[in-house]
Amino acid sequence: MPRPEAQPCSDCGRARSGRAPGVLLCRCHEKRRAAEKLAANRSAQLATVARLIVELDQTVTPDQVEDLLAQVAPAAHAHTLLLGHLANHPAVLTSGGSSMPKLVGEFLYAAIDAGIAGLAAPSCALCHRPRPLFHTHDDGQRICTTCYSRLRVATCSGCGRENQRIKVRTSDGSPLCPRCHDHARQPEACAGCGQLRLLKRSTADSLDYCRGCQSRRSPTEPCSVCGQDRRVNARAADGSAVCTTCYAKSRTSTDVCHECGAVGPLNARAGGRTATGKDVCIRCYRHPKRECGICGRARRVALKATGTSTDVCPTCYQAPMIDCSVCGQHALGRRTTKEGQPWCFACQATERIDQLLAAADRSIPDGLKDVRDVLVAGPRPRSILSNWNRIGSLSLLAKLAREHTDLTHELLDAEGNRFSVNYLRAVLVATGALPARDENLARLHRFAARIIAEVSYAQDRQNLSRYARWHVIARVQVDRHGQLGHGAADRCRQEIRAAQRFIAHLADRNRIIGDCTQADIDAWLTKQPDKGIRFVRWLRDNGHVGDVALPGPVPKAGPRTHANPDEHWALVRRMLHDEHSASVEDRVAACLVLLYAQPLAKIVALTVHDINTAEDGTYLRLGTEPLLLIPPLDALVTALPIAKPFGAARTLADPRWLFPGKNAGQHQHPTSLMGRLNRLGITTRASRNTAMLHLASSVPPAVFASLIGISAGAATKWTEHAGGNWTTYAAVRKNSTRPRHND
Numbered sequence: 001m002p003r004p005e006a007q008p009c010s011d012c013g014r015a016r017s018g019r020a021p022g023v024l025l026c027r028c029h030e031k032r033r034a035a036e037k038l039a040a041n042r043s044a045q046l047a048t049v050a051r052l053i054v055e056l057d058q059t060v061t062p063d064q065v066e067d068l069l070a071q072v073a074p075a076a077h078a079h080t081l082l083l084g085h086l087a088n089h090p091a092v093l094t095s096g097g098s099s100m101p102k103l104v105g106e107f108l109y110a111a112i113d114a115g116i117a118g119l120a121a122p123s124c125a126l127c128h129r130p131r132p133l134f135h136t137h138d139d140g141q142r143i144c145t146t147c148y149s150r151l152r153v154a155t156c157s158g159c160g161r162e163n164q165r166i167k168v169r170t171s172d173g174s175p176l177c178p179r180c181h182d183h184a185r186q187p188e189a190c191a192g193c194g195q196l197r198l199l200k201r202s203t204a205d206s207l208d209y210c211r212g213c214q215s216r217r218s219p220t221e222p223c224s225v226c227g228q229d230r231r232v233n234a235r236a237a238d239g240s241a242v243c244t245t246c247y248a249k250s251r252t253s254t255d256v257c258h259e260c261g262a263v264g265p266l267n268a269r270a271g272g273r274t275a276t277g278k279d280v281c282i283r284c285y286r287h288p289k290r291e292c293g294i295c296g297r298a299r300r301v302a303l304k305a306t307g308t309s310t311d312v313c314p315t316c317y318q319a320p321m322i323d324c325s326v327c328g329q330h331a332l333g334r335r336t337t338k339e340g341q342p343w344c345f346a347c348q349a350t351e352r353i354d355q356l357l358a359a360a361d362r363s364i365p366d367g368l369k370d371v372r373d374v375l376v377a378g379p380r381p382r383s384i385l386s387n388w389n390r391i392g393s394l395s396l397l398a399k400l401a402r403e404h405t406d407l408t409h410e411l412l413d414a415e416g417n418r419f420s421v422n423y424l425r426a427v428l429v430a431t432g433a434l435p436a437r438d439e440n441l442a443r444l445h446r447f448a449a450r451i452i453a454e455v456s457y458a459q460d461r462q463n464l465s466r467y468a469r470w471h472v473i474a475r476v477q478v479d480r481h482g483q484l485g486h487g488a489a490d491r492c493r494q495e496i497r498a499a500q501r502f503i504a505h506l507a508d509r510n511r512i513i514g515d516c517t518q519a520d521i522d523a524w525l526t527k528q529p530d531k532g533i534r535f536v537r538w539l540r541d542n543g544h545v546g547d548v549a550l551p552g553p554v555p556k557a558g559p560r561t562h563a564n565p566d567e568h569w570a571l572v573r574r575m576l577h578d579e580h581s582a583s584v585e586d587r588v589a590a591c592l593v594l595l596y597a598q599p600l601a602k603i604v605a606l607t608v609h610d611i612n613t614a615e616d617g618t619y620l621r622l623g624t625e626p627l628l629l630i631p632p633l634d635a636l637v638t639a640l641p642i643a644k645p646f647g648a649a650r651t652l653a654d655p656r657w658l659f660p661g662k663n664a665g666q667h668q669h670p671t672s673l674m675g676r677l678n679r680l681g682i683t684t685r686a687s688r689n690t691a692m693l694h695l696a697s698s699v700p701p702a703v704f705a706s707l708i709g710i711s712a713g714a715a716t717k718w719t720e721h722a723g724g725n726w727t728t729y730a731a732v733r734k735n736s737t738r739p740r741h742n743d
């Protein structure tokens with residue numbers, strides 16, 4: 001085929017072959033002509049856009065519009081696309097909406113931020129909020145990232161939960177939620193700490209780090225708002241750093257809370273998490289509470305129920321039921337704690353306690369192993385891990401185990417009289433690591449030794465020692481369990497302290513016991529008429545002082561306080577019949593005080609052997625004769641003892657006590673019970689006096705003395721205080737048994 005003849009170019013005149021005759025341009029001039037045409041078209045569009053914006057805001061100049069366009073779209077293609085859409089669709093400047101390219105929305109937001117008035121901000125097609133629109137929805141409408149994430153949900157192919165956000169898809173296209181995606185990943189060695197963790201690659205050095213190492217490696221700068229050296233969350237207009245806290249405080253919004261009316265960021269919107277159908281801020285939002293399918297408590301919902309699972313509270317969600325890789329039991333724990341394997345809380349607590357108690361050769365004494373087993377045997381071993389730094393008894397045990405090979409009572413005595421020491425002592429005694437002893441008696445001996453040591457003169461110190469050890473402590477009566485009661489120990493301490501004050505009184509007068517005169521005793525009795533008289537009488541009887549005159553015993557007065565009878569019996573009825581008035585323990589203790597005038601020290605020492613169930617009812621032994629309990633008190637008493645909810649007090653509880661205490665193997669302390677009764681409106685002394693007066697006025701002294709456990713002499717005195725006269729009771733009783741004859 002013959003080659004076409006060359007034709008001259010219309011611009012440069014050079015011959016070019018293969019061209020049709022007419023207006024002919026060579027390739028270089030053809031490109032130049034196209035560029036000139038594009039520039040002219042762009043200038044026209046720019047003039048059109050500038051005119052439209054100037055009409056909306058008279059303070060704006062065309063140069064400012066041109067600079068703003070160049071800033072948003074510096075690339076030629078993006079610049080042409082932006083100008084073309086604005087020139088061909090001028091209504092987009094004032095109508096807002098969501099039908100626009102992403103670049104147009106960025107320009108509108110930049111123009112509004114620059115202070116240009118009259119422009120309408122683009123809004124999401126779903127939530128209708130003015131936000132940057134990065135995603136495309138149906139019919140070309142654009143939506144924000146929040147709505148896009150809310151729509152990008154499906155049923156996870158891993159866990160089967162519905163409406164889960166899609167993290168990735170498998171090779172066959174099945175969706176996976178973020179949790180299943182993380183579980184499917186295999187833990188690897190972190191480049192920072194070396195532990196097996198789920199890793200994320202760092203853009204700084206292209207190494208894989210765990211979350212903790214990434215946080216520590218993040219660069220920090222002084223915040224331009226608060227001045228603290230913290231991680232950078234955002235940059236201000238001048239490029240200065242803004243930390244996360246200050247950035248969150250500076251966020252503004254035009255949303256209005258339907259509850260409080262405040263303008264600011266919302267925490268939940270109508271149709272979303274709120275069941276009220278309102279937009280609420282973070283201050284007015286209340287998390288929904290439902291029954292947890294694992295623990296059964298009504299708490300916040302951390303994991304919503306599905307067709308195959310129930311609602312899960314935050315505690316159970318963070319601590320799932322796992323098959324422990326160490327002990328094999330199905331219990332609460334962590335999924336990937338033991339070198340990527342599941343590990344229950346009991347095994348975690350056991351290992352931490354072993355590390356704490358282990359000696360230099362990594363061995364643990366046999367006695368301490370039993371203590372360790374008791375501490376982790378409870379139903380809540382997680383509490384040991386949560387309160388690790390707040391368990392004083394555990395820290396004390398570790399200290400004593402490191403410093404001493406054998407644990408003794410003397411080592412614990414040197415630590416003082418505080419709760420952690422007493423708690424640890426009770427655990428060691430209950431497990432057999434320490435021998436049992438009478439703690440009240442041991443504390444009384446330590447108190448006496450401390451008081452005796454405060455006396456400076458040797459002869460007076462020796463006399464006080466004899467009086468305290470052989471007259472006060474040796475003669476004190478123990479309870480029916482062979483232990484020294486709390487009340488008896490307090491009375492002994494008062495007598496020893498009164499004797500020490502008498503010696504201090506003599507020292508103030510520059511005298512000792514051997515030089516004591518009648519004037520010294522009279523001066524003491526003037527200041528302390530009823531204190532220390534027993535010590536002075538003991539000194540006189542044992543020949544330590546001369547023949548001095550002492551006042552005789554002062555007869556005891558009647559009860560000084562008593563409760564209002566109407567209020568007293570109202571409390572009795574409430575404790576007996578109102579099951580919501582108090583716990584079973586407190587109701588039983590209150591009834592024993594209000595009805596039978598029992599002291600608290602005796603109540604807490606009751607055992608299951610004091611209860612006897614017969615055909616005619618339930619009997620409780622308070623004195624020499626068993627007492628028939630009235631209903632419904634008999635049902636309350638037979639419901640005891642009630643185990644403590646958790647801890648060593650539950651694991652090592654002595655089953656004989658009706659009122660088990662917080663310390664392992666021991667009953668409750670009377671002072672603790674007194675505090676609970678006071679909160680119920682029961683004053684112990686006044687209530688006991690009222691009950692005793694009622695018994696003394698309605699029952700013969702010999703009868704109620706044997707039933708409630710007091711002496712016949714004390715019962716007779718109470719009868720005198722009550723104004724009763726039972727001298728004719730025997731004759732009346734005898735005559736009442738004779739057969740009556742009809743006249």
